Amino acid sequence: MSERTAVIASRVGLHARPAGIFVAAVGELPLEVTIAMAGEPADDAMDASSILSIMSLGASNGDTVVLRAEGEGADEALESLVKILETDLDAE
Amino acid sequence: MKESRTIVQTLSDSAGADQAPADEAETGRTFAGVGVSPGRIIGSVLLMPKAVREPAVGELLAAGTSAGDASAALRTAAKAVQANLTARSASAVGAGREVLEATALMANDPMLVKAAVKLITNGASAERAIWDAAASVAEMLHNLGGYMAERATDVLDVRGRIVAELRGVPAPGIPFSETPFILVGEDLAPADTATLDPAKVMALVTASGGPQSHTAIIARALGLPAVVAAVGVDGLTDGTLVFVDGAAGTIVVDPGADEVALAKSWETTTAALAVFDGTGRLKDGHLVPLLSNVGGAKDAVKAAAAGAQGVGLLRTEFCFLERDTEPTIAEQVEAYRGVFDAFPGKKVVVRTLDAGADKPLPFLTDASEPNPALGVRGYRTDFTSPGVLERQLQAIAQAVEGTKAQVWVMAPMISTAEEAEHFASLCATAGLTTPGVMVEVPSAALTSASILEHVDFVSLGTNDLTQYAMAADRQLGQLAGLNTPWQPAVLQLIRLTVAGSVDEGHDKPVGVCGEAAADPALAVVLVGLGVATLSMTARALSAVAAVLASVTLVEAEQLAKLALSAHSAADARRLVREKLPILISLGL
Known part of the structure; x- marks a missing residue:
């Protein structure tokens, strides 16, 4: 199981346009990725390819989230997702 | 200034030319209503689909349909709705585009689909399953408040579209067309008129509604010709060419030379009144x-x-x-x-x-x-x-x-x-x-x-x-x-x-x-x-x-x-x- 943390950079938090961009990126991966707020048990992690799950997570600007995935290429995949979360997508 | 727009459409470029043509017996048929916003225009009809009916509470899988078949049908419908909304977002701009993109993702959302499939496995029909699954998600978003609460309506919109797709009926809301059309319906709700694109809708015609209805108010605000209370007009078929006179309150099916001349002269009037x-x-x-x-x-x-x-x-x-x-x-x-x-x-x-x-x-x-x-x-x-x-x-x-x-x-x-x-x-x-x-x-x-x-x-x-x-x-x-x-x-x-x-x-x-x-x-x-x-x-x-x-x-x-x-x-x-x-x- 690979695990990475990311600090949400978008000023509006992880919803609206930033959430859409993130979910689309997860959807292109051949892996199952989960997302949770830092400090929450891994069992409560949500499906990162679900925009509705992401929205219900309610991560705001500056919050830390934990991404998890298993399988070949998981490390690289999570790195790419961390980059997305740590970019202010709302500014682009 | 009024933007220049071709007011007289020909049959060949009308929105529904490839759909069912007007019935021969309908030619020249006239509907009388109440004119609420002046303007004379010729264009082809697109009907406002009726609101999606709620599946019966506790509706079960039909005899002979397995849970597997119903789940597959639901997944297919969710994908189709996603594809349709994604295609529409491609031609939208600005905030409208972002809303459509996010809504498209919701249509085939794994959490939503999984929740519905679980209900199907427990014996619910596909329609009822997606209805209830989306209602729970919408309630959850609603309880989060703020921006999330506002997205609850998007989930319910997606739900209506998936149920319509499962039933094989047109998606709810203002119909989508590449070419301008005359919107015809029973009546329009404020939620419908909020998404109305005046570059696509040439005129509004409703079978019900009065001169003070929302249809009338929005038509005057957008400068669109409109007729309300035109009984029977919602029985027209998509693609029918009609003439609308928003001052006289009349609709003429398959207009002739007189109506074409009237529509042309209206173009001159609007220029003079600008x-x-x-x-x-x-x-x-x-x-x-x-x-x-x-x-x-x-x-x-x-x-x-x-x-x-x-x-x-x-x-x-x-x-x-x-x-x-x-x-x-x-x-x-x-x-x-x-x-x-x-x-x-x-x-x-x-x-x-x-x-x-x-x-x-x-x-x-x-x-x-x-x-x-x-x-x-x-x-x-x-x-x-x-x-x-x-x-x-x-x-x-x-x-x-x-x-x-x-x-x-x-x-x-x-x-x-x-x-x-x-x-x-x-x-x-x-x-x-x-x-x-x-x-x-x-x-x-x-x-x-x-x-x-x-x-x-x-x-x-x-x-x-x-x-x-x-x-x-x-x-x-x-x-x-x-x-x-x-x-x-x-x-x-x-x-x-x-x-x-x-x-x-x-x-x-x-x-x-x-x-x-x-x-x-x-x-x-x-x-x-x-x-x-x-x-x-x-x-x-x-x-x-x-x-x-x-x-x-x-x-x-x-x-x-x-x-x-x-x-x-x-x-x-x-x-x-x-x-x-x-x-x-x-x-x-």
């Missing part, structure tokens, strides 16, 4: 300031460009219609200031939140009232949700600081002088210097002298005044004949409101900000009755100004007398129109 010089006056120089009704800063900028001499009605609830919670003072200040900044040195009349009846706001109104038009609405929400009005007045006062607009404030749905006095005291506390009230309840028209002892002006809201004077619901097409401000009883109430102002003795102005002011012939009557200012949708300014400039005050007063003494609304309208030959020459 200009208003920014000063409303009669032939004798008597000034009648012409203002505009606006719903926010965007409208205000357009109204200023159209020459409006100020804002006669800022509908503050339109800034907040999709909201679940009360807007903050800072949000309100920003929304109001945008309007004030469009009219430096000019008058802007702000109407406090007019929630209720056909404009519910979840944080103010009770949707379960048996009779919302007679319920807790407008100013009356201050009885049940005290504090909201005071905070709004504070926000208006803050927004006034640093702007050059002359800001007046008025309350909707005032019934008594006591209420007017209370509202004036709230305004004084907030530091707002020019309080006024709307006259839309007959009791306020009859007691305007007492009301004006407490406030500085009144503004007649003729849509509601008509519905209350005639006891006729403005949404009901069957009552369209009663629901017109040409009714002599309504004109009498307007006359009495002006008389009350004269009795009060300080020359306090009586304005009109209802749809009546946008009817050029009725505008002449209103001025003849002593109304000082007229406020209307910006599109109507040039036509009203042109007609007012053709009469003197004495002539307007004579026409008002003629209308007051008429035996019916139809007679009043006909008698006045006969004396205004300019209407014919302008095609109004």
Whole structure:
């Protein structure tokens, strides 16, 4: 199981346009990725390819989230997702 | 200026040319309704699909359908809806594009689909499963509040589309087409009209609805020809070519050479009517300031460009219609200031939140009232949700600081002088210097002298005044004949409101900000009755100004007398129109 943390950079938090961009990126991966707020048990992690799950997570600007995935290429995949979360997508 | 648009479509490029052609027997068939927004246009019909019916509670899998088959069907439908919304987002721009992209992702969302599949495994039908699964998600979003709560409606929209796809019926909402079309439906709800794209919709035609319905109001605001209460028109098929006359109220199936000529001549008229010089006056120089009704800063900028001499009605609830919670003072200040900044040195009349009846706001109104038009609405929400009005007045006062607009404030749905006095005291506390009230309840028209002892002006809201004077619901097409401000009883109430102002003795102005002011012939009557200012949708300014400039005050007063003494609304309208030959020459 690979695990990475990311600090949400978008000023509006992880919803609206930033959430859409993130979910689309997860959807292109051949892996199952989960997302949770830092400090929450891994069992409560949500499906990162679900925009509705992401929205219900309610991560705001500056919050830390934990991404998890298993399988070949998981490390690289999570790195790419961390980059997305740590970019202010709302500014682009 | 009106954007150039091809008004006459040919069959070959019409939206539905590849769909079912009009039935031979339908050719030349005419439907008669009530014309609510002028314009003559030819185009092809697209029908507004009916709202998606809720699957029966507890509906189970049909005999012979396995849970596996139903789950597969649901996944296919969810994918199809996603693909359709993604395709639509590609041709959208700006905020509309982002909303469609996010909605497309929701349609095939793993969490939503998984929850529905679980219900199917437990025996529910695919339709019922997605219905309940989406309802739970929507409730969860709703409970999160704020931005998330606003997305709950998107989930419910997606749900309707998936159920429609499973049933093989057209998706709900305004139909999508690459080419412009004439939208035909039973009636349109405010939620439908909010997404209406005037570049795609050429005209609106409804089988139900009255002259004051939302369909009519939005059509006038967008300058689209519209006919309401045209019984049977929703039986037309997609792709049928029709001629719509929004002044006469007629629809002709498969139009001939006469209709083509009429549509062409309308193009010339609209070009001639596109200009208003920014000063409303009669032939004798008597000034009648012409203002505009606006719903926010965007409208205000357009109204200023159209020459409006100020804002006669800022509908503050339109800034907040999709909201679940009360807007903050800072949000309100920003929304109001945008309007004030469009009219430096000019008058802007702000109407406090007019929630209720056909404009519910979840944080103010009770949707379960048996009779919302007679319920807790407008100013009356201050009885049940005290504090909201005071905070709004504070926000208006803050927004006034640093702007050059002359800001007046008025309350909707005032019934008594006591209420007017209370509202004036709230305004004084907030530091707002020019309080006024709307006259839309007959009791306020009859007691305007007492009301004006407490406030500085009144503004007649003729849509509601008509519905209350005639006891006729403005949404009901069957009552369209009663629901017109040409009714002599309504004109009498307007006359009495002006008389009350004269009795009060300080020359306090009586304005009109209802749809009546946008009817050029009725505008002449209103001025003849002593109304000082007229406020209307910006599109109507040039036509009203042109007609007012053709009469003197004495002539307007004579026409008002003629209308007051008429035996019916139809007679009043006909008698006045006969004396205004300019209407014919302008095609109004």
